[in-house]
Amino acid sequence: MLNNYLQARCYIIAEIGGNFTNFEQAQRLIDEAAECGVDAVKLQTYRAETVASKLALFDMENTGVVSQYNLFKTYEIDEELHHKVFQYIASKKLDWFSTPSHTDDVDMLEKFSISAYKIGSDDAVNIPLLKYIAHQSKPVFLATGMCTMQEVHDSVNAILEAGNEKITLLHAVTSYPTHPENVNLLAMQAMMREFPALAIGYSDHTLGTTACICAAAMGAKVIEKHFTYDKKAPGPDHLLSADPVEMKEIVSKVREFEVMRGSGIKRPADSEKNTRINNRKSIVIVNPIRKGQVIGEQDIIVKRPGYGIEPKFYHQIVGRTANKNLEVDDVLMWGDC
Incomplete structure (x- = not known):
């Protein structure tokens, strides 16, 4: 399925990283995501020691002012849990991959013959990591939150120079949650014009379903949305995640749009x-x-x-x-x- 995501069908990713700490929670999320009809389930792979110093703070609407190190420490998952979760996703006939935050994370993910890599907006300009991931010769989904267009060019060039042309750019806004006035979906279309040879998609942090559906209608080849079984569950990302009702709406509306889009040839139906x-x-x-x-x-x-x-x-x-x-x-x- 992953190899075909550049076709007419929009590729929909349920991001569950940060929304579970044990296998039972992950299993529930995966079951619900499969029921919603998504194409892939994605994790986040990090260790607190290599993602944030103890001086780093979050200061966002969904977290308040808290220690990044402590929050990452709470939600990091070990190699064994990664393995079990990946196996379970595969058993549901869904694609699976993750967002590494360090070269050590990439090395661990390679043990599982991972099919693709997502690069978070925090690492969008981390050229050494981009090149390390690019050398794995897997498809790369690059989120571009907080980026200028020049920075996107720099990052794309780094991946291309490493010999990897399998790049999908994801427009994103690194605000949790992202409010409507900041979504700026026209920036996604600007990237389509700037990078006509690349697939362009959208990674969403808004509340609700509208932004994802609009992004698909505006040409997004990929939609990524955080996913939860309970918006009130403990953890920073549940609030801005789609619950099963919302994810079903996203999938069904995007698929309905794809039918409505048609061939583009003006002729009698x-x-x-x-x-x-x-x-x-x-x-x-x-x-x-x-x-x-x-x-x-x-x-x-x-x-x-x-x-x-x-x-x-x-x-x-x-x-x-x-x-x-x-x-x-x-x-x-x-x-x-």
Whole structure:
């Protein structure tokens, strides 16, 4: 499935990292995500010692002012739990991968033959890590929160220089939660213009479903959304995560949009074949006309149905001679005059 995500179907990722600390919680999240119809489930792979110093603070709406080290320490998961969770995701026929935060995390994930890497916005300009991940020759999903366009170019170039062209850029806003006035989905389309050879998607931190659905309608090839079974559960990300009702809505609305999007060719829909005949208009006789009589403007009108001579030929019909007797409401055909 992962190899096909650049096709017409939008690739939808349920991010569960940070929303569980044991296998039972992860299992519940995975079961719910599978039921919602997502394509992939993603984790976060970090150790507090290598992701944040003890001086680093969070100061966001979803956390308040707290120690980053302490929060990461609470939600880091060990290698054994990674393995069990990955196996369980695979058993549900879903794709699985993770966001590493350090080269040690990458080395551990490689033990599981991971299929792709997500790079969080915090590491979007961490060139040494980007190159290390790129050298693994796996697809890379690069979140671009907090980035300028030049920084995105720098990061993309670093990955390309490492020999990896399998890059998907994700527009993101690193505010938890992100409020509507800050979403800036046009920036996603700006990246589409700036990087026409790359797939572009959206990693969401808003409350609700609207931003994800709009992003898909604006061309996102990938949608990533945090996922929870309970928005009130302990932990910083549950509040801004989609619950099962919301994730089902995202998946169903995006899939509905994909059907509605169609081929892009302007032509009558299959469902219009009959209505095109019945509801279009033709040139119709309003006065009886005898064979050999010249048809005058007073003898014809434009009205339904649409299987006769088209209205655009109205003035060419005036002055022609009838080839047969024509009665009121006869739909004029080319053989008739």
